[in-house]
Amino acid sequence: MKIAFKNRRIIINSLLGAAWLIIGLSYFLNGEGLKWKTFAVLTLGIVYVVLATSEYYYKYITITDQQIRINQFPGKKINIDEIISAGYYADDYTLKTAHKTMKILRSQINPKDLPKFELFFNNLTSKLKAAEPLLSYERK
Structure with missing residues (x-):
């Protein structure tokens, strides 16, 4: 995606x-x-x-089954299976692994693609919450 x-x-x-x-x-x-x-x-x-x-x-973000990549300079990528925490605060989506933190700015996402990304993000946070309820937190 x-x-x-x-x-x-x-x-x-x-x-x-x-x-x-x-x-x-x-x-x-x-x-x-x-x-x-x-x-x-x-x-x-x-x-x-x-x-x-x-x-x-x-494009801004490329999401595959294995990783999430931000296509800006400098580019960032993290593996989806390594994500331990996902949150939304102050117009930023934050994904954390043990060694990296990735911030995705909501203001940079095309409004047509925002529902797709929010669906992906909500699915990811629900999976994290089910797997490790103490390490992740819900979008407020």
């Missing part, structure tokens, strides 16, 4: 990339030549466009 980023985030990154590219290209048209500022602005525009493209194609 793949959970996408919010469209707003992708659109903002695309617009920022386009704006920086237009500003950088305008330096060439104004005759400023090849200065470091021109290359810096063009590089910034390219970075934003690449970021928006990767967020569109690689």
Whole structure:
């Protein structure tokens, strides 16, 4: 199951990339030549466009039968069978293993994919509660 980023985030990154590219290209048209500022602005525009493209194609979260992976820089992944605690607090879903903690921001999840993720999260917390009632806690 793949959970996408919010469209707003992708659109903002695309617009920022386009704006920086237009500003950088305008330096060439104004005759400023090849200065470091021109290359810096063009590089910034390219970075934003690449970021928006990767967020569109690689989605925010990838959930398989074995693991949960966040596709951001730096990427994180944890194995589902190693999760000992799952909770929801202050707009964050928190998954903990013995050695790692993963926070998933609800504000970054596409509203169309949010019910799928909440169903997965509720199933996970109910399994954890049934297996180890002292180590996990319920979403409040």
